[in-house]
Every structure is written in structure tokens, then in C-alpha cells.
Amino acid sequence: MEKIVYPSTRSLPSETTGEMAFLNKIVGVTKWEVYTSTGNYKYKM
Numbered sequence: 001m002e003k004i005v006y007p008s009t010r011s012l013p014s015e016t017t018g019e020m021a022f023l024n025k026i027v028g029v030t031k032w033e034v035y036t037s038t039g040n041y042k043y044k045m
Helices: 019-023
Strands: 003-012 026-035 041-044
Touching: none
Parallel strands: none
Antiparallel strands: 003 026, 026 041
């Protein structure tokens, strides 16, 4: 099964001051895997 892989990054800006404030300015590394024969995909961060 052939697949195409798309690596990327995603910025998670946040103006939160509560419990979720730790997410401010975090960068996530992502990876999309698209299976060409079926069109199905996987996404990981």
C-alpha cells in the first residue's frame, strides 16, 4: 500500500491564564500519512 507523508508543525497560541495556560506558544510536530489507493489517512501530533 503506497502512502504519501506530510510532516509539518503547528503553533498553539493561547491567551488563556488558567489551567490551560501552559499551551501558550507550544509548537506541535505533526505527521499526515495519506494512503493513495484508498484515500484514507492518519494524523499524529
